[in-house]
Amino acid sequence: MWLFSLFKKSPPQNVAFSESFWQDLGVGGASSSGEHVTWKTALEVTTALRCGLVIADGVSTVPCKLMRKDPATGRRAPAFDHPLYELFDYEPNGWMDPLQFFETKTLHTVFTGNSYTFLNRVRGRIVEMIPLEPAGVRVERKDDYSLVYHVSAIDGSVEEFPQAAMWHLRGPSWNSWTGLDITRLSREALGLAMATQNAHAQRFANGLQTTGIYSVEGELVPDQYKRLKAWIDLHHVGARNSGKPLILDRKADWKPIDLSGVDAQHVETRKLQIEEVCRAYGVMPIMVGYSDKAATYASAEQMFLAHAVHTVRPWHRRFERSMKRSLLTREEVKAGYYFKFFDTELLRGAAKDRAEYYWKMFQMGMSPNDIFALEDQDGFEGGERHFVPSTMTTVENAAMPRGIGDNGDPSLESTVADDPSADDAPAAEDDGEAPKAPKSRMNAGLVLSAENEGRIRGARENLDAVLSKLEEQAE
The missing domain is CATH 3.30.1120 (Arylsulfatase, C-terminal domain)
Structure with missing residues (x-):
């Protein structure tokens, strides 16, 4: 439900001469090739359509969760108790799931530079998020720099909404309050792609034989x-x-009549326009199914990685910052709430790279159960413990004082006893049992790292060499 009655209504406005009105009719701005380019006609260019879908797939298929970092402990965990968590995990409105919601918002932003979502609030709590078509929204900036959104309703009336009622996701912006219309700015590349496509189609429609x-x-x-x-x-x-x-x-x-030079280069021109359209939307040509003969498996793998880093990840960060500002209050941000896209999902197709990443993270302190959670698998009992690479001792032992072992057990000493005379203590009375080595020596081999052990051996060898020379001089 739109709940238009919650806000003050403004009188109907004539939007017939706004740019979005003409673009929605399919007229748009004419390019030098004679083709009129709008977001609707751009969707009919397969390269532009695939560019938008590739970006939308990279945003919508990667898990996005509302998280909370505990200010006291610094530990991060999903914010199950927050009302927004269910909206982003189950359904943002009555007819869309989160994947469809993110997909629609991304397509709107890619092709028009802006996406608008009405935030249905009940007693200050967001209970529904309704995406609006960009052509039906007009943004106005007041003299005090506040923004007002004029939304065209189904009955033709125009409703005015304050900035707090709208989640406005902008693309790259020049004026800071509306995103750049990339489709309009790249209309020459899109227009030429349309013209060559139409010319090629007419050639087949008028006959396969040469004129x-x-x-x-x-x-x-x-x-x-x-x-x-x-x-x-x-x-x-x-x-x-x-x-x-x-x-x-x-x-x-x-x-x-033989083909002219222009006709002979017709296919080459269409290939060039694929690269031009991809360049406009910031997508690598290989992601839309186009690659030259020089591409190899190794280079293609790096191109896919570059797409994840330079195309998809910036969109993730744009969404995160926008959601943090528009959907969370300052108090919630101070309490540690934030939105996070889990980019590691993009590495699922590369098992080797994923395993190498997890191994490095494990060496940096990530627990086995944390790794299982990223793979959407159950952990095991005791798998929440963390390790650091000091012969892989536990973090708890590494932080213990000298002489205290695992879980505070003094029998597992972490270093040699501080008392240097411990080895020279008098032996116990002979009761028929073999004398036991001092506890410090028994446990030293359990805790000494390979580096320290090597240093001790080197020092012993140097000491033996000095003693042998002294014996020679005495003789």
Whole structure:
């Protein structure tokens, strides 16, 4: 439900001369190629359509969660207790799931520079998020720099909404309050792509054979011209008539005209426009199914990685910052709430890279259960413990004082005893048992790292060398 009655209504406004009105009608701005380019016509260009879908897939298919970082402990966890968590995890409104919601908002922003979402609040709490078509929203900046949104309703009336009622996601912006219309700015590249596509289609519609001259003896009257043209159109024009023999009479002759240099480069021009359109939307050509002969498996893998880093990740960060500002209060931000896209989802297709990433994170302190959680798998009992690379001792032991072992057990000492005379203590009375080595020596090998052990051995060898020289001098 729109809940228009919650806000003050403004009188209906004439939006017939706004740019979005004409773009919505499909008129748009004319390019030098003669094609009128709008977001609707851009969607009919397969390269532009795929660019938008590739970006939308990268945003909508990556998990986005509302998280909370505990200010006291610094630990991060999903904010299950926050009302927004269910909206982003289950359904933002009554007819969309989160994937469809993010997909629609991304497509709006890619092709128009802006996406608008009405925030249905009940007692200050957001209970529903309704995406609006960009052509039906007009943004106005007041003298005090506040923004007001004029939304066209289904009945034709225009409702005015304050900034707090709208989640406005902007693309790259020049004036700071509306995003740049990338489709309009790249209309020349899109227009030429449309023109070459239409020209290619007309070539097939008018016949697969090369255009030529059909000549007959004598003069043809207008009725004969019409009958001859109708006969040719019926039997020799269009892809369905390709390959049919041409039957001539009255000593008629067919003289084909060779392709010109421009015609011969027609396909090359269409390939160039693929790169131009991809360049406008910031998508690598290989992501829309186009690659040159020089691309190899290794280079393609790096291109896919570059797409994840330089195309998808900036969109993730744009969404995160926008959601943080528009959907969370300052108090909630101070309490540690934030939105997060889990970019590691993009590495699921590369098992080797994913395993290497997890191993490095494990060495930096990530627990096994944290890794299982990223793979959407259950952990195991005791898997929440963290380790650091000091012969992989536990973080708890590394932080313990000297002489205290695992879980505070003094029997597992972390270092040699501080008392240097411990080894020289008098031996216990002989009760028939073999004398036991001092506890410090028994446990030293358990805790010494390979580096320290190597240093001790080196020092012992140097000491032996010095002692042997002293013995020689004494003799």
